[in-house]
Amino acid sequence: xxxxxxxxxxxxxxxxxxxxxxxxxxxxTAAALADRWHGLPKHVRTPxxxxxxxxxxxxxxxxxxxxxxxxxxxxxxxxDANRVAVSGSHTQSEVRAQMSLLRRRRGxxxxxxxxxxxxSLLPPDxxxxxxxxxxxxxxxxxxxxxxxxxxxxxxxxALGPDGKRRLDRLSFAGHFDSLMFGRRGIExxxxxxxxxxxxxxxxxxxxxLRREHGVRFFxxxxxxxxxxxxxxxxxxxxxxxxxxxxxxxxQPAAFIGDDRRWHEGYRDTTADTVWAQVEAGAGSRxxxxxxxxxxxxxxxxxxxxxxxxxxxxxxDDEDPADLAVRDAFLRYFGGISFSGTPVPxxxxxxxxxxxxxxxxxxxxxxxxxxxxxAVGLRRLLRHRSIRxxxxxxxxxxxxxxxxPAWRAxxxxxxxxxxxxxxxxxxxxxxxxxxxxxxxxxxxxACVQHSVLGPAENVALRALLPLTPVSHRRAEAGADx
Numbered sequence: 001x002x003x004x005x006x007x008x009x010x011x012x013x014x015x016x017x018x019x020x021x022x023x024x025x026x027x028x029t030a031a032a033l034a035d036r037w038h039g040l041p042k043h044v045r046t047p048x049x050x051x052x053x054x055x056x057x058x059x060x061x062x063x064x065x066x067x068x069x070x071x072x073x074x075x076x077x078x079x080d081a082n083r084v085a086v087s088g089s090h091t092q093s094e095v096r097a098q099m100s101l102l103r104r105r106r107g108x109x110x111x112x113x114x115x116x117x118x119x120s121l122l123p124p125d126x127x128x129x130x131x132x133x134x135x136x137x138x139x140x141x142x143x144x145x146x147x148x149x150x151x152x153x154x155x156x157x158a159l160g161p162d163g164k165r166r167l168d169r170l171s172f173a174g175h176f177d178s179l180m181f182g183r184r185g186i187e188x189x190x191x192x193x194x195x196x197x198x199x200x201x202x203x204x205x206x207x208x209l210r211r212e213h214g215v216r217f218f219x220x221x222x223x224x225x226x227x228x229x230x231x232x233x234x235x236x237x238x239x240x241x242x243x244x245x246x247x248x249x250x251q252p253a254a255f256i257g258d259d260r261r262w263h264e265g266y267r268d269t270t271a272d273t274v275w276a277q278v279e280a281g282a283g284s285r286x287x288x289x290x291x292x293x294x295x296x297x298x299x300x301x302x303x304x305x306x307x308x309x310x311x312x313x314x315x316d317d318e319d320p321a322d323l324a325v326r327d328a329f330l331r332y333f334g335g336i337s338f339s340g341t342p343v344p345x346x347x348x349x350x351x352x353x354x355x356x357x358x359x360x361x362x363x364x365x366x367x368x369x370x371x372x373x374a375v376g377l378r379r380l381l382r383h384r385s386i387r388x389x390x391x392x393x394x395x396x397x398x399x400x401x402x403x404p405a406w407r408a409x410x411x412x413x414x415x416x417x418x419x420x421x422x423x424x425x426x427x428x429x430x431x432x433x434x435x436x437x438x439x440x441x442x443x444x445a446c447v448q449h450s451v452l453g454p455a456e457n458v459a460l461r462a463l464l465p466l467t468p469v470s471h472r473r474a475e476a477g478a479d480x
Contacts, residue, residue, distance in 0.1 A: 022348040025335030032056055032107025033335055044429045047327060048292040048317075054334045057294070057431040059102050059112040059139065062448050063456045064091040068117035070146050070182040072224065074266075076257035076396075078454035081117055085464040088126025091116075095130050098435040099137035105442060106433070109337045112139035113173070120149040124156035128166060140171065140340045142220070147174035147202040148183050154205050158215045165213055173220035173249070174202045178229050192223075192232040196239050203244040220247040225274050226264045233274065237281025241306060247390045250274055254396035256449045271395050275300055278391055282311045286391055290315035290326055294431035297422075300393045307375055308383040314371070321370065325363045332360040394432075397423055399450035406447050 003011075020026070025033075037045065037052025044051075051057050066081035075081075095114070102110065112134055119127060127143070134141040160166040176199050178189040189195050199221065206217040223229075223236065237248060252274050253266040279286050288300040290313075304313040315322045332353050338346065354361055380386075405423035408415050415421045430444035436452075443452065 022345065022352060024333075024349045024353050026108070029107050029109065029335055029337070032105075036106070041425055041428045043425065044292070044295055046292065047323075047330075048289060050291055050293050050330075051429075051431055053330045056106045056110050057433060059106070059110050060115045060432060060434050060445060060448075061095055061098055061113065062116070062434045062453065063460060064094045064114075065116035065119070065122060066457055066460065067121060068146070069121065070118070070148065070180050071261070072180045073261045073263050074179075074224070074226075074253050074255070074257060075261050076254075076449045076453075077117065078457045079258045079260060080454070080457035080461055081258075083466060084457060084460040085466050086117075086121045087464050088123050088129070090464060091122060091126060092130050092133060096133050096137075097437040099134055099139055101435040101437045101440065102139070102433070102442070103137045105435075108138040109340065110139055111142065111339070113142050113144050115144040119143045119145045120153055124153060125161075127157050128160075131167065131170075142171040142173055142218075144173050144222075145175065146180060146183070147172075147176060147198070151205045151208065154209055155213070158209060158213060165215060167215060169216040169218070170206070170209075171218040171220075172206070173222050173247075174199070175222040175224075176202075177223045177225075178232075179224055179226060179253075192229055192236050193239065196236075199240050200243050207244060218247075219245045220249055221245040222249045222251065224251050224253055225269060226253045226266055227268050228264060230269050230274060230277060233277035234281035237278065238283075241281075241311075241389060242387075246388060247392060248278070249392040249394060250278060251394045251396060254446075255398040255400065256396060256402075256446070257399075257453070271297075271300070271393065274393055278393065282391060283309070284311045284313065287313055287315065287317035290317040290322060295426045295429040298395055298397075298426050298429070299431060302391045304389060304391075306387040306389055307379055307385070310375075310379065311389070312371065312374060321363075321366060325367045328360055328363040332357050396449070397426065397446050402427070402446045402450035406451050 033052050033054075033056065036056045040049070040052060065086045066077055066084050067086050068075075068077070068082065099112070102112070114127075114130060114134065122130070131141045131143070158165060158167045158170060176195050178192050178195065181188050183189070183195075183198065186194060186198065203219055206215075206219060209215045210217060221240065223233070225233065233250060241248075252269050252271060253264070255262055255266065275286070275288075282304075284304075286300075286302040286304075288302050289296070291301060291303065293299045293301050302313050303315070304311055306312075315326055317323070333350065336346070336349050336353075341349070401419060401423040404417075405415065405420045405427060408420065409424055409427065415424060427444045427447065430446070432445040433442040434445060434448045435442055
């Protein structure tokens with residue numbers, strides 16, 4: 001076949017498209033990361049900081065479906081949340097607007113939580129459509145739920161009316177703790193252990209969905225912590241780490257939201273106390289300073305994996321060799337999106353980096369050798385599997401501190417009150433943003449819950465009122 005100028009032009013165009021597609025970090029992502037890095041306060045711009053070097057941070061929705069059918073102590077929603085009707089069309093339109101702003105401001109890729117009240121109160125078709133909207137905007141969505149729904153709901157979400165798969169992958173965070181009341185079959189849990197069958201049932205539904213319909217999944221486990229259940233954290237981890245959760249997240253309670261549900265001295269539980277319990281459950285020291293997400297006072301994160309019952313963190317923040325691996329990763333591969341990128345494309349991106357920087361491989365080869373020695377061939381052959389699991393702690397702030405701190409920040413002021421100044425520092429470094437298309441602002445989650453959420457839910461009551469009871473039904477009820 002004789003190549004004509006037109007053929008050569010077409011070949012040239014395709015090669016250019018391939019070069020752009022396999023480029024390790026595209027220009028838009030690089031710009032978003034740089035903007036995120038320069039927007040961080042200086043005290044968190046450290047070699048361990050992942051924001052701006054590897055990711056822009058997490059994102060969440062708000063004002064979409066605040067209603068929930070369980071009661072929690074505490075609850076971070078205002079008292080008006082359960083007086084708002086659930087509307088699929090409202091959820092879709094609001095999420096589309098919020099994701100559009102996030103896409104413009106924070107680049108083409110991020111993790112975003114579909115969060116409100118209880119996500120399973122959305123009809124499955126509306127839930128699926130909303131997840132697709134988030135994906136269309138380059139977001140990897142995670143549905144936040146109390147997990148008290150049935151397998152029929154899950155299949156109706158993953159499969160279309162024709163019975164064919166419409167979602168290839170689902171991410172869910174199931175919130176389970178003994179501070180939640182109204183769960184079917186266990187209205188008032190006596191302790192955390194009593195919830196283990198419900199945790200297992202939740203995870204088991206997704207395993208069944210994959211077996212029967214090929215839908216891949218990622219599951220996170222969320223747990224609010226107060227003095228009442230803090231000493232049960234370790235047993236929760238030990239009892240449930242084999243259920244299929246890829247992430248365990250613990251949130252020490254804060255005085256945010258509905259003050260009718262504040263029943264304990266939450267601040268008697270320190271971050272160090274909670275983390276010590278998490279380490280006891282994992283059976284390992286959990287080094288959280290190797291990779292930081294935002295402000296250490298807000299977030300602690302350890303990435304690692306289980307082989308059998310033994311947990312191995314991937315990086316030790318006290319080992320210079322591991323810190324060198326961290327530095328090499330962020331320097332050479334930091335801007336690559338490892339989640340959500342098809343494996344062949346990801347390999348092509350990594351190959352281009354290695355081809356340009358051959359020395360980048362050496363630190364990882366050393367890490368692999370050290371990790372293999374730590375795990376041991378005998379243990380690996382005995383269990384024949386590696387289960388990646390991440391441990392996280394998120395420490396929210398009290399509304400009494402967030403409100404004045406945010407007000408001062410809006411006025412460009414730094415508070416002379418040390419407690420409020422610290423709150424300002426943490427808000428400036430927040431890793432979790434919520435979008436307000438009406439103002440163009442991205443606000444920290446603590447600000448949303450403490451300052452903006454209550455007024456937002458009052459407005460939603462007028463926009464989406466609960467269906468009133470008719471006079472005929474009211475009379476019938478009175479006669480009964």
